[in-house]
Structure formats: C-alpha cells, structure tokens
Amino acid sequence: MEVREVAKVYPGGVHALDRVSLRVEPGEFVGIVGPSGSGKSTLLHIMGTLERATGGTVLLSGHDVGDLPDRRLSAVRGRLLGFVFQQCYLTAGLTAVENVCTGLMYAGVAASRRRSLALAALDRVGLAARIGHRPHEMSGGERQRVAIARALVHEPALILADEPTGALDGANGAGVLALLRRLNEEGTTIAVITHDREIAAELPRRVEVRDGRIVSDVRQPAGSTA
Amino acid sequence: MTPLPRTVRLSPWDLGRLGLLGIRTRPGRVGLSAFGIAIGIATMIAVTAIPASGQRALMDQLSALGTNLLQASPQETPQGAVPFPPESVDMVARIGPVSIASAVANTHTKISRSDRNGEQDFAGIAVLATRLNLPEALHLRLRAGRFLNQATAALPTVVLGADAAIQLGFDHLTADPPPQVFIGGRWFTVIGILEPIPLAPDIDSTALVGWPAAESQLGFDGQPTVIYTRAAEAQIDAVREVMARTINPAAPGSVTVSRPSDALAAKRATESTLSTLFLGLAAVALLVGGIGVANTMVVAVLERRHEIGLRRALGASRGQVRIQFVIESVVMAFAGGGAGLLLGVAATIGYARYQHWPVVIPLASAGIGLGAAVVIGAVAGLYPAVRAARLSPTEALAG
Numbered sequence: 001m002e003v004r005e006v007a008k009v010y011p012g013g014v015h016a017l018d019r020v021s022l023r024v025e026p027g028e029f030v031g032i033v034g035p036s037g038s039g040k041s042t043l044l045h046i047m048g049t050l051e052r053a054t055g056g057t058v059l060l061s062g063h064d065v066g067d068l069p070d071r072r073l074s075a076v077r078g079r080l081l082g083f084v085f086q087q088c089y090l091t092a093g094l095t096a097v098e099n100v101c102t103g104l105m106y107a108g109v110a111a112s113r114r115r116s117l118a119l120a121a122l123d124r125v126g127l128a129a130r131i132g133h134r135p136h137e138m139s140g141g142e143r144q145r146v147a148i149a150r151a152l153v154h155e156p157a158l159i160l161a162d163e164p165t166g167a168l169d170g171a172n173g174a175g176v177l178a179l180l181r182r183l184n185e186e187g188t189t190i191a192v193i194t195h196d197r198e199i200a201a202e203l204p205r206r207v208e209v210r211d212g213r214i215v216s217d218v219r220q221p222a223g224s225t226a
Numbered sequence: 227m228t229p230l231p232r233t234v235r236l237s238p239w240d241l242g243r244l245g246l247l248g249i250r251t252r253p254g255r256v257g258l259s260a261f262g263i264a265i266g267i268a269t270m271i272a273v274t275a276i277p278a279s280g281q282r283a284l285m286d287q288l289s290a291l292g293t294n295l296l297q298a299s300p301q302e303t304p305q306g307a308v309p310f311p312p313e314s315v316d317m318v319a320r321i322g323p324v325s326i327a328s329a330v331a332n333t334h335t336k337i338s339r340s341d342r343n344g345e346q347d348f349a350g351i352a353v354l355a356t357r358l359n360l361p362e363a364l365h366l367r368l369r370a371g372r373f374l375n376q377a378t379a380a381l382p383t384v385v386l387g388a389d390a391a392i393q394l395g396f397d398h399l400t401a402d403p404p405p406q407v408f409i410g411g412r413w414f415t416v417i418g419i420l421e422p423i424p425l426a427p428d429i430d431s432t433a434l435v436g437w438p439a440a441e442s443q444l445g446f447d448g449q450p451t452v453i454y455t456r457a458a459e460a461q462i463d464a465v466r467e468v469m470a471r472t473i474n475p476a477a478p479g480s481v482t483v484s485r486p487s488d489a490l491a492a493k494r495a496t497e498s499t500l501s502t503l504f505l506g507l508a509a510v511a512l513l514v515g516g517i518g519v520a521n522t523m524v525v526a527v528l529e530r531r532h533e534i535g536l537r538r539a540l541g542a543s544r545g546q547v548r549i550q551f552v553i554e555s556v557v558m559a560f561a562g563g564g565a566g567l568l569l570g571v572a573a574t575i576g577y578a579r580y581q582h583w584p585v586v587i588p589l590a591s592a593g594i595g596l597g598a599a600v601v602i603g604a605v606a607g608l609y610p611a612v613r614a615a616r617l618s619p620t621e622a623l624a625g
Contacts, residue, residue, distance in 0.1 A: 050618070051619070051620050060230070061228050070543055070544050070545075071233045074538070075234050075541060076231060076541075077541045078542075079231035079234075079541065085536075085539075089533070089535075089536040091247070091533060093247075093251035094247075106546070107234065107541060108232075108234035150540070
C-alpha cells in the first residue's frame with residue numbers, strides 16, 4: 001500500500017492534503033496521529049479508496065487504483081481492504097454473525113462458506129459466545145469487536161481503522177486496542193487513526209500529520225513496544 | 227505483482243435477502259406504505275372480477291332460461307295498438323322451427339282484495355287471460371299451489387304473479403278456506419303463486435286467468451296481447467323475420483318482435499359501464515400507493531446513509547446499492563399487490579355469495595394487477611435508489 005504525492009482539494013479551495021507520500025509495508029501497524037482538521041481522516045479515506053485524490057497516485061499491491069471504474073474499485077475495497085470506524089455501523093436487527101457475513105457477501109465469498117468464516121472471525125475477536133446476539137444486546141466494546149471481525153473476516157491486505165476507540169470508555173478502548181495489536185502480531189497489516197498520543201506512543205510506527213502534511217514518521221525498534 | 231480482484235456479482239439469493247432486509251427491520255412502515263398499493267390492486271381486482279362474476283351468473287341464467295324465446299306484441303302507434311287476430315297464436319305455432327307458441331291477453335278488468343276495496347288500490351295489477359302452455363314457454367316455476375289446467379281454466383280461478391301476490395298480501399296459500407280475490411265484479415279463487423320470471427318480468431305484476439274463463443266471465447274478446455314463442459336456436463332469426471307477417475298478415479308493421487334474453491344482456495352491459503369509473507378510481511389509488519412507496523424509499527435512503535456508506539466501504543458498488551433499494555421497493559409494492567389481490571378476491575367472493583353468483587376472477591386482471599404493482603415499485607424505487615448510489619462513501623458515512 002502506497003500513496004505518492006497525493007493531494008486533496010475540496011470544492012471551495014480547502015487543501016486537506018498537500019502532496020503526501022506514505023508507504024505501508026505488509027505486517028506493519030501504523031498509527032496516524034494529528035489534531036482535528038489536520039487531514040489524517042482524509043488521508044485514511046484516500047488510502048481506503050473511499051475518496052478519490054485530486055492529485056498524486058494511490059497504489060495498492062503495485063496497481064494504480066486512482067482511475068479504476070467504480071465497480072473495480074468497489075471490488076478492491078471488498079477483497080483487499082477492511083474498515084473499522086469510530087461508530088461500529090452494525091445493521092440493527094441482524095445478529096453478530098449475520099453482520100460479519102455482510103462483509104463476505106461483497107467480497108464474493110459463496111453463501112455456503114460465509115457462516116463458518118464469520119464464526120471463525122468472531123472467535124478471533126473473542127466473541128464466540130455472542131454470535132447470535134443483535135447489536136442492541138451487546139456493549140459498545142462488543143459491538144466494535146463485531147465490526148473488527150467484519151473488517152478482517154475476508155483476510156484483507158490492510159485494515160484501516162478510523163478512531164476505533166473514539167466512542168468507547170477507557171477499559172473498552174484498551175481492550176479494542178489490545179485486540180488490534182494481537183491481530184497485527186498474527187500477521188494483519190493495520191493502519192489506525194487516533195488523536196490519543198498515549199495510544200500512538202505504544203505503536204510500532206507513528207506518522208504525525210498536521211495541516212495536510214506529514215511532519216514526522218517514527219519507527220520504534222521492535223521490542224521496545226509494551 | 228498480484229492482479230487486482232475481479233468485480234463481484236451478487237447472486238439472486240443475496241439480492242433477494244438484501245431487498246428484504248429493510249422490510250424485515252421496519253415492518254410497520256413498510257406495511258403502511260404497501261397498504262396504498264393493496265387498496266389500488268384490491269379495487270382493480272374487485273372491479274373486474276365482480277362484473278365478470280355477474281356476467282357468468284347472467285350466462286348461466288340465460289342458458290338455464292334459454293335464449294330461444296321470442297316475444298311479439300302490438301306496436302304502440304299514435305292511432306293506438308293494432309290488436310292481434312285471435313287465431314294468430316295457432317298460426318305462429320305452425321311455423322316450422324317453432325316448438326311452442328303461447329300467449330297472454332289483457333282482459334282490461336280490475337282486481338282487488340275484496341268487494342269493498344276501491345278498485346284503484348290495485349290498479350298496477352293487470353288481469354291477463356293465459357294459454358295453458360305458458361309454463362312451458364316461459365319456464366315458469368310456482369312458489370305455491372298449481373298452474374291452471376284444462377278444468378280450472380274455465381272456472382273462476384286465478385294464478386298470481388310474484389309481485390302481484392305481494393301487493394295483494396298473499397305470501398303463501400292457505401288450503402282452507404282458499405284465498406279469494408275480486409275480479410271484474412266476481413270472486414276468483416287463488417290456486418297458485420308464481421316465482422319471479424326473469425325473461426318476462428311484466429308477468430310478475432299480473433293475475434292470470436284461464437282463456438275460457440276470461441271469455442265467459444270477464445267479457446274478454448279473445449285477442450292476444452303478447453305471444454311467446456320458442457324455436458330451434460339456429461332458426462331463431464328466420465323465425466323472427468316471419469313472425470310479424472304470420473301474426474298479422476294485414477299489417478305486419480304493427481307487430482314488434484323482441485328477444486327477451488337480449489334485453490337482459492343489454493341491461494347488464496349498461497351496469498358494466500359504471501365499472502369503468504371504478505377502474506379509474508383504482509388507477510388513482512395505485513398512483514397514490516406508488517407515491518407512498520416512493521416517499522418511504524426516499525425517507526429510507528435519507529435514514530440509511532450510514533448503512534449505504536458502510537456497504538460501500540465493505541465493497542458494494544454503486545450498482546449493487548442501487549439494485550438493493552430498487553428490489554426493496556419492488557418487494558414492498560409486490561407485497562402490497564399480493565395483499566390487494568387477496569383483499570380483492572375476498573371482496574369478490576363476499577359480493578358474489580351475497581348475490582348468489584358464481585365467483586369468477588379474471589386471471590388477466592390478477593396478473594396485470596401484480597405486474598402493475600411490480601412496475602410501480604420499480605419506478606417508485608428508482609429515484610431514491612439512484613440518489614443512494616450517487617452518495618460517495620465518505621459523504622454517506624459522515625452524513
């Protein structure tokens with residue numbers, strides 16, 4: 001995953017990103033930090049092809065995805081990327097396992113295989129006991145874990161998490177973060193946005209964004225993290 | 227360099243489940259908006275099925291009554307009607323294909339309940355002399371008693387039409403003493419009451435006496451007023467042509483020949499023009515129902531921006547979002563259409579039972595009804611679906 005010199009100018013002349021380049025290697029756990037309005041969310045959305053850049057190139061596994069038609073781009077999102085948002089956006093009325101299955105449908109997984117994959121993903125996030133629960137029957141932390149299971153169920157090349165702990169209290173937030181770290185140790189590539197410097201400080205790689213530019217990119221040596 | 231993933235095509239099963247999702251999670255609102263469609267389709271079904279059932283009842287009735295009956299009567303002219311010659315009935319009976327010829331004749335006498343009543347109290351009831359084969363010609367059925375026979379035709383006895391009996395206050399016959407009515411200054415014994423006669427409703431409000439009795443007791447001139455004929459079905463037009471000349475060779479133009487079954491059918495035809503109006507109302511109901519579905523879908527798209535954004539993030543293409551909402555709208559309208567179909571069929575069955583008609587549901591209108599519901603659903607859902615698909619994922623998630 002790589003972005004080269006990407007820029008984003010919103011209608012009205014607001015420069016959200018100014019020629020930013022960033023490369024995420026397989027197996028990395030990158031934290032993107034910065035104050036509100038710094039452009040970090042825009043960067044994540046462009047990396048996740050949710051938004052198109054107005055300049056520069058977005059490369060996924062070496063392919064320029066900037067000019068792909070909507071259908072191809074949607075397939076890229078469905079197969080190669082996983083998203084976790086601040087709100088978990090579970091579909092009300094569907095059980096945990098059904099919510100996770102939704103992700104597999106758009107990834108083109110045959111209906112007969114979805115349930116077992118979803119059960120395995122829920123097991124990985126520690127919710128094996130909650131598979132039949134509907135969103136309103138679960139705590140905020142559990143809901144976010146379901147969302148994480150949905151993001152990783154199709155084994156994406158990269159999980160993009162936009163403030164995944166933002167809507168959670170301290171204990172639940174720490175739990176979600178520990179889960180993401182464990183998934184990273186199991187091999188998943190993750191990029192997470194946070195404005196919490198304490199969280200960011202614990203991550204192996206920290207990218208700081210301010211005013212649409214990357215102001216620092218620090219890799220901590222392996223082993224120095226907690 | 228690994229190739230980029232190919233595009234994903236959703237299976238019909240997945241599309242069906244997607245379309246049902248919004249309906250499963252919001253059944254109340256979906257029910258209300260589908261209700262409009264249901265009313266429209268129900269109206270449409272009822273409006274086409276009820277006349278069809280009536281038509282079938284008419285056809286059944288006509289085939290039971292027979293469509294081979296001809297009725298001849300003197301034409302009313304400014305100079306007055308030219309009466310039929312007394313021998314005309316026998317002349318008609320001699321026409322080849324004619325199987326039966328019967329007649330009634332107005333005796334121009336008054337009937338009343340007793341000799342103390344004013345005669346004008348029952349002025350609506352005509353007293354007719356009748357040939358004895360009238361029951362076969364008109365397929366008469368008796369509610370009570372017997373018809374006239376060779377013996378009673380010469381005696382002061384009378385058979386009452388259904389309406390005449392009600393006006394005179396006889397709904398049943400007592401054997402002892404037998405009921406009496408006062409006709410032309412004499413007492414006549416009521417020996418029978420007829421059921422209503424669909425092919426000759428005029429007879430319902432008359433009192434029938436024997437031809438000889440009318441001549442001997444009421445001063446009747448023997449000139450028939452109406453001749454009823456049945457002939458072989460295939461020859462009916464030929465018989466109709468020669469009837470007037472046979473009845474009154476001197477003045478064939480003064481004879482009117484009609485086919486009562488045609489008149490019955492024509493009466494029903496005018497009733498069915500009313501149903502065109504109802505069909506228009508059904509179309510309006512469908513239109514309003516369609517607007518209701520469209521409105522529900524517009525609101526659903528506004529409310530479900532986050533869901534749309536999430537689906538886009540999970541890999542749904544614009545087309546897949548669009549089809550999801552169109553299917554949802556079609557399913558909603560189809561459910562309404564199905565409910566309307568059941569409602570319309572139920573209403574038709576209820577009405578047909580009440581009218582003692584057979585139930586006929588025209589398959590075409592049921593099919594058109596459901597088809598229309600699906601088309602309305604697709605049209606109503608298209609605009610909201612296009613709007614949903616046009617949202618960029620981040621717009622939808624932020625909204």
